[in-house]
Amino acid sequence: MDEGISGTQTKKRTEFNRMIRMCKKKKIDLIITKSISRFSRNTVDCLQYIRQLKELGIGVIFEKENINTLTMTSEFMIALYGSFAQAESESISKNILWGKEKAYREGKVNFQYKHLLGYKKGADGKPEIVPDEAETVKLIYKLFLDGYSMKGIKNVLESKKLLTSMGNKIWNESFIRSILKNEKYVGDALLQKTYTLDCITHKVVKITANARCIL
Structure with a gap:
């Protein structure tokens, strides 16, 4: 439902948050999702919500990984697959950054x-x-x-x-x-006036003048 959202943060995932609220109101008994990467690309958030849902007696079934959180005995596999999903987002983020830097060197603004x-x-x-x-x-x-x-x-x-x-x-x-x-x-053209610290927090940081590049 949250189209175009990376899944690294839940703050802007309005439909995901609505689902969690419905779970807390006991309006959902079971969550079925294609894979862990669809549930969350942030390992900490992934484990946190799975624990919350488990305490409510609500399981999450990840079809691709063949995991049911109500029957699993360890969180190790969740953490493992979750870290893979997070690493994928980090890799995509680095590729985008590389593309931007290459465009800067070619004078594209x-x-x-x-x-x-x-x-x-x-x-x-x-x-x-x-x-x-x-x-x-x-x-x-x-x-x-x-x-x-x-x-x-x-x-x-x-x-x-x-x-x-x-x-x-x-x-x-x-x-x-x-x-x-x-x-x-x-x-x-004064480039990179700001940059995103990382793909998880999405925190934007201003760059000092002597660290910028003028074309």
């Missing part, structure tokens, strides 16, 4: 055009200048160089009824500041 005022994706796949929006960007820089504060720039933009990248008439000071700090407007 992803642009968030939805939030990038002044540019759109061109027919050749490269950034293309949007003339009207470009004039707004130039005005923002000019006002800043003239000594205007973020609030002052915001007031000017709104008085001229200029639109944001999302088509809004109301400007946010933090958005104006992000435009002024965006290196893409001077032709640079």
Whole structure:
């Protein structure tokens, strides 16, 4: 039910969590799943939920591994297969990271055009200048160089009824500041501003400026 979810965390697995709640309310007697990797790709979570369900008298049958948690005498096989499932996720994560690093070395940059005022994706796949929006960007820089504060720039933009990248008439000071700090407007691409610590916690960490790469 949780399509597109890696299974390394239960936080965003809404249907999985709903199933666990139903188990606690005694509305489910038995869980049948294709394999341990479908149940969880996090060894700790896998064992934790299996123990909780076992205490409730609810078994989990893993068809591929031929395991019934109510009749098993040891958690060793669960931990073993669970670690395999987790290792698979870690391997996929490393492959994705390798692909991104290779793209960086080749000068390939992803642009968030939805939030990038002044540019759109061109027919050749490269950034293309949007003339009207470009004039707004130039005005923002000019006002800043003239000594205007973020609030002052915001007031000017709104008085001229200029639109944001999302088509809004109301400007946010933090958005104006992000435009002024965006290196893409001077032709640079600052990559890996953040990275995911690991595929289990999905914690995003900011990278210090001297560790980044500019193309």
